[in-house]
Amino acid sequence: MIELRDLTAGYGGGDVLQGVDLAVERGSITCVVGPNGAGKSTVLRVISGLLRPRLGEVTLAGASIAGRSTPDIIRAGIVQVPQAGGLFGDLTVHENMLVGGHVLRRDRKRVKRRIAELAEAFPILGERAGDKAGDLSGGQRRIVEFARALITEPQVVLLDEPTLGLDPRASAVVFETTKMVQSLGATVLMVEQNVRFGLKLADHGVVMERGRVILADTAEALLARPDMSALFFGSTPQAGEAAEGREEARKSTAAGSLA
Amino acid sequence: MNRAAKLSLAALGVTLLALVPVVSGNIYLQNLLIMTFLLAVLASGWNIIGGYAGYISLGHSAFIGVGAYTAGILANRWGVSPLVVAPLGGVAAALIALSLSLVTGRTRGAAFVIVTFAMLELLGLVATNWPGLTGGADGLVLPLPSWSVDIQNWPFYYALLLLVVLSVLMSIAIKRSKLGLGLVAIRDDEDKAAGIGVTTPVYKAIAFMASAVLVGVAGSVYGYYVSYLDTSALFDITLSVEVVLAALIGGRGTVWGPVLGAAILQPLIEVTNSSFGGASAGAVRLLLFGGLLVAVALLLPRGLLPELERLARRILRHREPSLTGARLADRPVPEFLRRSAPPVAADGTAPPSLLSVAGVSKRFGGVKALDGASFSVRAGSITALIGPNGSGKTTLFNVMDGTYRASAGEVRLAGDDITEWSRTRRAFAGMGRTYQLPRLFDSLSVLENVAAVTDEFRLRTLLASAVSGAEAERATELLEFVGLGDYVDARASELSYGQRKLVELAQVLMLDPAVILLDEPAAGINPTLIRRLAGLIRSLNETGRTFVIVEHDMHFVLSLCDPVVVLSRGTVIADDGPQAVSSDPAVLEAYLGDDFVAEDIDAPVGAAR
Amino acid sequence: MTLLAQTLIFGLLTGGVYALMSSGFTLTFGVMRVINLAHGALLIVAAFFTWWLWDRTGIDPLLLGLGLTVVMYGIGWVLYKTVIARVQRIDPELTLVASFGVAVAASGVLSLIWGTEARAATPSYFNTSISLGEIVIPRAQLYACVGAVLLLAALYALLRGTFVGRSIRACATSRNGAALVGIDVERTMAQMFAIGAATTAFGGAALAVLYQFVPDSHYVWIGRVLCIVVLGGFGSFAGAAAGAVILGIGEALTAAYWDTRWTTAVPYLLIIAILILRPQGLFGARHRLEGATT
Missing domain, CATH: 3.40.50.300 (P-loop containing nucleotide triphosphate hydrolases)
Structure with a gap:
């Protein structure tokens, strides 16, 4: 569905992504994991058009979308759900939905129809329609953000750290909502720090490190790996010294990109 | 340029300016220079709060009015020359600044701009509406100078020249002092400054008073010079605009920038005044000032002097010590940190x-x-x-x-x-x-970053040299301890991320x-x-x-x-x-x-x- | 008693006009955190346009004010694109200085075109009033206030009920979130600034009818606007509306019970008093903490 080939991108002087290759299967949930600073969120920023790649290709169902503007990419069928804090807290829930249909603003009927359809799937949209989004609980906010992204009937939904700062109940809501998004027909590409959460939710897992993909497998296979915690936890005593060298390499890359 | 060269150049400039009235009897030239001096004093004063501390004042010309009226009223009451009571004009200006510091103590930049603007307008209205004190809209007439006509405006000229010299000296003194270091720290990052022991409300209050005091004195002199105090002219916001403009053109936060800016701007004002007659002169001037303010903000946001300095540095290509040369040898903990170490609990007791x-x-x-x-x-x-x-x-x-x-x-x-x-x-x-x-603090050197730390508030050392004595030694020793002994003179902004972390650790240790x-x-x-x-x-x-x-x-x-x-x-x-x-x-x-x-x-x- | 009621009504009518005059400033500050010191000058520009058109055509000045909305929108757009947006990129701290420069330059241009004489637009109903028992309501005040309140309602509807309005409010809360739903943030900011400027059209027209003005009057008016937003706690529309009424009534009371000469001092006194005693504004509008919670 989405394919990245040799993607290179960054901010200012450094390249955060150094040749990322990644393919996302239609209808699947794919989760990108990896340590801080590996470039996970940057991958999403490039796909959603917030950041122009320096090199490489991004294709959606075979058509190139690299370097196009965010509204164009939304129209093409990819929507990103931002990290916590991307909800418009001063707007009502209903208004958030309307803004979600920004690129469809000439087609009011369609927006209206979509909001009605989504309210069936996510009852809270109807129940709290007139309330300020900022007054909702953490999990409820996430539902609104997910629903907001679905207004444009995207083929692909990008999730950036969907459980960041959420309590367990809200995380469970995110889990179910993501499954729901998938069942509504969308392909999901997500970035998640909470590795087990992400891999239990996903069909496929991708491990990134230092701006590259170092491992891609089914989520189940990744979860079953004995060196799982070493991969994501940094060097725990259990992981032992083997992980140390890798850890230090990572730190030095991070220093290089920050210096 | 080293210090001695700078000093002699400045001395030469002052001497030349001092000779002007003696050599030339041109009243027009004298007037131009007097007005330039006045603007230079204003801009220099403004620069202490607006440039060093980063708090922009839009009402600085109010201190001219305050000084002029204070001296004028007292001179008329006591029957003395306004020049004698001129210092009291400075005191009055400083007191008003102190009272407004109640605002700066609790709020950040935008509120300060608004309150200085309000102060200017309010003081102007008070002066107009209180005829018993100020003569109101009729104005206040001051006695004519008692000295011989032969020496023309010399006393005004020299008094204001002296005030320019004092303003520059004060700017230098503050810039080199702990106070100045603290003010720049406030401008760069006020929260951080508070965290390393800079008592920000006090620093800001002192800076605001310092920025007002000489302007007040200059106002007293200027009032006597024009000999007739008119509220609309003395509390004119246009003058405040000129002040900000002069400081911006020359370079905010530099010692000489405001003086340079005044020297560029005042002749320009005279030219527009003489080339356009009557009412349209004022209009053209407004257009010019406003346009220049916008242009400077867009094209020369740092001002002339800093830009020239940057250019010079690029041409000379300063060689900085390279990152790879950093020594990472372990050093013992500095002695002063050992001595003051809190006692470690004896074995057995938690x-x-x-x-x-x-x-x-x-x-x-x-x-x-x-x-x-x-x-x-x-x-x-x-x-x-x-x-x-x-x-x-x-x-x-x-x-x-x-x-x-x-x-x-x-x-x-x-x-x-x-x-x-x-x-x-x-x-x-x-x-x-x-x-x-x-x-x-990116505009400070590495050593200054560490020396800006104070571990207690001492009023009397505020004017002590910023980086000197035992504290400078301690700062240097700490930088050596963290392995950055070679970087003391580098700009903080030039350091790598890791080096910045080490400097920050040294800062903390200064406490x-x-x-x-x-x-x-x-x-x-x-x-x-x-x-x-x-x-x-x-x-x-x-x-x-x-x-x-x-x-x-x-x-x-x-x-x-x-x-x-x-x-x-x-x-x-x-x-x-x-x-x-x-x-x-x-x-x-x-x-x-x-x-x-x-x-x-x-x-x-x-x-x- | 009659005097008090009369004064309060007068102050309330003035406050309604003030509320419109300050709304654009509040909008710009609320969304962009920009203090636009050229706002007073925009009001004066609109006042001059109104007076000049009224003088030439005799059309009702308040109606002209409505028509000028488009013109002021355009001026706001240009001002944003040429100055505000650029300075924001270079050094946000200087936005204040640059907008002040725009104000000063604008007063220079106005002086060159129309001179520095005091002007006022005086339509036929200028000196007439409606009597309710002993209370007298000046028609000009009444019409201006009604117009201002209607326009405020329109502004409210625009922000609440249109795609542009919602986009503006969305950008105010989360620029990142706005960009991700496909909003062109830069363009929306320009629209927002232009709408803020457009509110000065009727505000300026009301000013032209109710007050005498010269090019330099923009200082007085930015003073009033600043006082209103300081009273209301920056960035809050409701606070600003309340601040506008307080200022209107405060000025009216000062004029009625003390001395008209001191009315112009009221805004400055209030600014200083509020900033010393209650810098968060009378109604304690919270400043949003934009820090991450990690």
């Missing part, structure tokens, strides 16, 4: 708690970042504070060091309840803190702190530096210094820290030795995936597959 938080909560709107967090830090320990992203570690640091006030709960330091203390007071009490992304909070010290720096940092922390700890460290790098944490406190969702879920914590299943779950979620979602996952 060391006392030095820093503790009890039931601390912090809400941001509806989000609860901290939810009843409690733990205590034993004196002499290296305590780690770990937890997954978003668990509230940095928020807890911000509550401990006084950046945030806790919504509930209590923070204690060495037995004192410090929950309501200001950041500066906590710094004085021995708490130092570094940041995840090191916060340095001679009992407890040091480090926010992700190992993040983003290379392994050699991480090891070096761990060594520094260990040797400082051996002299009895207590550390609290927020860190993601588990190897760093587990090899260095004991105990390890684990924070999850705003509460402490574990507080134990490193071995115990790293095998605690609750901790692993908190990091790798939450227990609750993992169990709760197993079923639906199974069903879906």
